[in-house]
Every structure is written in C-alpha cells, then in structure tokens.
Amino acid sequence: MNLEFLESGQTLTIKLKGDLDHHSADESRVLIDKKINEGKYNKIVIDLKKLDFIDSSGIGFVIGRYKLIRKRNGVIEITNASSKVRKILDMSGIGKIISIK
C-alpha cells in the first residue's frame, strides 16, 4: 500500500492507495503513528479514494488510529469511501464513532 501525507494546519490527511489488509496495515501503522506522534494534529482525515481493497484488518487499523488521536483529544474522519468499502465499514458499526463522508 502507498501512503501520502498532506498537512494543513492541525489537520493531517492520509491518502491510502492500494490494498488495506493485515499485511499492509502492519506496515503502514508504524509510519502513520510516527507521523501522528511527531506532529500536533487535532484532526486526522483518512482518504480512501484510491483504496482498491479493504478487509476486517482495515477496520482494526482505522479503530487503532481513532484511539491514538482520541488520546490527544483529536478527531478522525473517513472520506471518499466507495460503496464496497463503505459496506465493510458499516458492517463493523464504526460509523457510530467515526464520521464517514
């Protein structure tokens, strides 16, 4: 999976490209958490426009980043989820704690 970071004020946008599965989540987690821990962000936007694949490991990954930013009193938002990606996200009920646009 490819990651792209965009910073705007205290908002960090993470663009995910490719497949988000157990393998890529483990790899990306390290890079993303380093970035979050080094910065002073109060909002994380996860942009899924270029995501080709997601499974339940991706849900665990999103919840993990939610917990991390919550510790810093920040919020997380998911944008550009396709209908298929949306289906998996809805299955887990994470829409109740994270805004999905």
Next chain:
Amino acid sequence: MQNNYVIFKIPSLSTNESFARAAVAAFCANLNPTIDEIIEIKTAVSEAVTNAIIHGYENTVGEIQIECKIKGQLVEIIVEDYGSGIVNVEMAREPLYTTKPELERSGMGFAVMETYMDEVVVLSEKDIGTKVIMRKTISERKK
C-alpha cells in the same frame, strides 16, 4: 461450466495474503462473476487466510492450503491450517469477538465471511488445525 478445481499451499506469511485472494479470484473468473461477487470472494478469502496466519500459527510459520472447487455455478473455497485450532468456534464466530485486541484485530473476520459467502462451515480442533469451508453460488449472466 465444467467442474474444475485448484489446490495450492503457501507459508503463513502476511505478504501472501494478497496473492491468495487474487489467485482464488482469478480462478473464479471463468464463471463470469460480477465485480461485486469478485470483491466478496476476495474479501472472504483474505479473512480466512489472515485468521490462519494470525490465530492458527501466531508468530510461527506453517502451511496454509487453499482449495477452490467449481461445480456448475457453485464455488467452494477451503482454507486449511495445521496450527493451534479454535477452542470455541461458536464464540470465535461472534461479531467483534477477538482473542487479540492488542493487535488491533476488529473481531469481524467471520462476520465478513458470513456476509459475503452463502455458507461458512468452520471445523477446528485444538492443536490440530482449522478448516474453513465457504460456498457461494455465482449468478448466471449472459457472456
């Protein structure tokens, strides 16, 4: 569609997850599935293989056998590991149940398999291994 099958084995390395789901999806392509059906099969295979890697073998490397059979429009996928086995299958299948929350597991693996496949059978024995059998009938479309 003539009956057909493929069987392959992979070591339980996470890098093989994408290969396993892509291989099964490619094999099923002969049935002319819809894009949605392909995504559903890929996702279900990914869940079963990930479970074998994380839970079946934990941090060790073992073998995972993946079998895909086509009978008419029916696809049967069997993902088998020879690892630790599941002590309580019923509990493991409960949505949001996970034995590994510290690894950011969502506990949604079996729920996803059940949603995307028509039937999911789980056979498991402690210290022997786990076999997940998933079946799905692919819609018949004009080519």
